[in-house]
Amino acid sequence: MAPVQALRHCLVEAKDGLVRHPALTVLAALAIAVSLYVFGGFLLVAFNLGVLSTQLAGEMEVQIYMKAGASEQEIAALRGSLIGDEAVAHARFVTAEESRRRFETRFPGLKDLPGEVGGEIFPPAFEVVLRPSYQDADAAERLARVWRRAAGVEEVRFDRAWFERLAALLSLLRSGGYGVGALLLAAVMVTTGAVVRLTVLARREEIDIMKLVGATAAFIRAPFLFGAAAQGLAGGLVALAGLRLTWRLVIRSTPFHDNPIMSMVAGRFLPPATSTALVAAGLVLATAAAALSLRRAGAAPPGS
Amino acid sequence: MERGEFVFLTGSSGAGKTTLLRLLFRDDVPTSGQVLVNNENLASMQLSRVPYLRRQIGVVFQDFKLLRRKTVFENVAYATQVIGLPPKEQRRRTYHVLEMLALNHRLRHYPEQISGGEQQRVAIARALVNRPLLLLADEPTGNLDPDLSLQIVELFKEINAQGTTVLVATHDRDLIKRMARRVLTLSHGRLLTGGE
Numbered sequence: 001m002a003p004v005q006a007l008r009h010c011l012v013e014a015k016d017g018l019v020r021h022p023a024l025t026v027l028a029a030l031a032i033a034v035s036l037y038v039f040g041g042f043l044l045v046a047f048n049l050g051v052l053s054t055q056l057a058g059e060m061e062v063q064i065y066m067k068a069g070a071s072e073q074e075i076a077a078l079r080g081s082l083i084g085d086e087a088v089a090h091a092r093f094v095t096a097e098e099s100r101r102r103f104e105t106r107f108p109g110l111k112d113l114p115g116e117v118g119g120e121i122f123p124p125a126f127e128v129v130l131r132p133s134y135q136d137a138d139a140a141e142r143l144a145r146v147w148r149r150a151a152g153v154e155e156v157r158f159d160r161a162w163f164e165r166l167a168a169l170l171s172l173l174r175s176g177g178y179g180v181g182a183l184l185l186a187a188v189m190v191t192t193g194a195v196v197r198l199t200v201l202a203r204r205e206e207i208d209i210m211k212l213v214g215a216t217a218a219f220i221r222a223p224f225l226f227g228a229a230a231q232g233l234a235g236g237l238v239a240l241a242g243l244r245l246t247w248r249l250v251i252r253s254t255p256f257h258d259n260p261i262m263s264m265v266a267g268r269f270l271p272p273a274t275s276t277a278l279v280a281a282g283l284v285l286a287t288a289a290a291a292l293s294l295r296r297a298g299a300a301p302p303g304s
Numbered sequence: 305m306e307r308g309e310f311v312f313l314t315g316s317s318g319a320g321k322t323t324l325l326r327l328l329f330r331d332d333v334p335t336s337g338q339v340l341v342n343n344e345n346l347a348s349m350q351l352s353r354v355p356y357l358r359r360q361i362g363v364v365f366q367d368f369k370l371l372r373r374k375t376v377f378e379n380v381a382y383a384t385q386v387i388g389l390p391p392k393e394q395r396r397r398t399y400h401v402l403e404m405l406a407l408n409h410r411l412r413h414y415p416e417q418i419s420g421g422e423q424q425r426v427a428i429a430r431a432l433v434n435r436p437l438l439l440l441a442d443e444p445t446g447n448l449d450p451d452l453s454l455q456i457v458e459l460f461k462e463i464n465a466q467g468t469t470v471l472v473a474t475h476d477r478d479l480i481k482r483m484a485r486r487v488l489t490l491s492h493g494r495l496l497t498g499g500e
Contacts (some may be wrong), residue, residue, distance in 0.1 A: 002388075002390075005388070005391070007390075009385065016373070020373055126459065149368075205369075206371060208369070209370075209371060210368050210386065211355075211358075211360075212329075212358065212363055213382065213383040213386050213430065213434075214355045214356065214358035214359035214360065214383070214386055214434070215355060215386040215389060216352075216355045217352075224372075224375060266399075
């Protein structure tokens with residue numbers, strides 16, 4: 001059969017199949033939509049927690065305090081060393097004067113304290129943000145040991161407990177996220193497979209007749225696969241639209257504004273690439289489920 | 305059976321008539337032995353070859369097995385579409401066979417809008433449209449009255465006269481007597497008479 005003729009046959013038969021059983025078609029698309037909606041909700045929370053962890057990582061700094069009498073050359077040498085260090089994402093030098101201003105801005109009630117204490121209590125310092133692969137307590141400790149030995153350095157500090165909490169959170173997000181994600185994805189596949197199988201079973205008699213007149217397995221299966229792909233696509237689009245609507249309702253709700261946790265787990269909507277992937281997942285999963293169901297439901301090669 | 309023959313297959317219910325026909329169009333496989341159709345052993349045939357075998361065999365059933373959502377024309381044309389004929393040739397062959405079976409006034413009707421005899425003629429048209437070497441009919445007159453049954457078997461005779469080998473499974477003894485053709489009799493899966 002010519003490719004154009006074959007494609008036309010597939011599209012016409014797929015459309016016929018979908019139109020002929022409207023209730024089943026809508027049910028299948030809705031079932032796919034519901035499972036993808038739940039999966040999309042999970043992705044939304046995972047995405048926002050991912051953003052949160054990135055923000056937290058950005059706040060995780062190592063402070064390198066310079067001696068009060070550190071020379072310009074020593075400061076420049078350390079700056080050069082930090083810029084060339086592959087562990088450093090960003091390093092900013094804060095002068096003693098800038099440190100003092102910061103203190104006064106953040107703690108206006110205590111602005112007289114430095115004068116009362118006396119001495120130089122705001123040493124110049126480098127604020128160093130580490131690259132993600134170095135954002136754990138052990139790596140930070142190793143780097144601090146090296147920087148402590150640099151000329152002009154008084155002290156190197158970082159919050160080890162904060163590093164450890166963030167590392168634990170990221171580990172939990174990754175392992176928990178993969179586990180829950182895999183479970184939800186499996187649920188989507190099972191649901192999609194079940195509904196597509198139902199549509200195949202509804203056309204069992206037709207499949208038998210196709211086999212009887214000498215249709216090849218590809219000729220029988222292709223329209224079902226096209227139909228399932230259309231249902232999956234529709235399901236994915238409905239899921240995405242539902243998710244977007246739910247998200248908009250949530251961010252406008254009072255609990256969202258009253259509860260800071262809500263903004264952490266649902267502050268942003270899925271990025272365009274993930275949204276597209278969710279819709280594509282509906283199409284791919286429905287097509288794969290249809291292929292499996294066709295084998296099980298008797299649309300295997302004739303005579304089998 | 306020899307090429308070009310017209311043979312009746314008979315026997316009581318459960319004798320194995322339908323099973324034998326199913327073996328002949330590779331809807332079932334034997335547990336042992338060979339099934340030879342056109343010098344090809346269906347028992348060892350690869351699954352991927354089965355559709356091509358079926359395109360050489362027309363099958364007619366007692367319950368017609370027509371697609372209810374398709375018209376008479378579409379039901380018959382469907383068989384030509386399956387084998388990948390160009391659309392123009394599909395239409396030409398379909399018109400021709402429906403005309404031959406006197407169904408050209410029913411082209412746009414759906415199966416439920418026509419009589420049982422007409423539905424069986426549509427099923428025969430579908431079985432014939434790809435010009436099969438062998439026509440298998442399983443109780444083709446089981447749902448028809450005696451006059452219509454006779455008409456259908458007369459039709460098989462005409463098809464046979466054009467060169468198609470015909471095997472009709474039936475337990476209608478009157479019909480068999482009227483036609484005076486070779487008869488194979490099955491009982492409990494074994495051939496009793498007519499195998500010579």
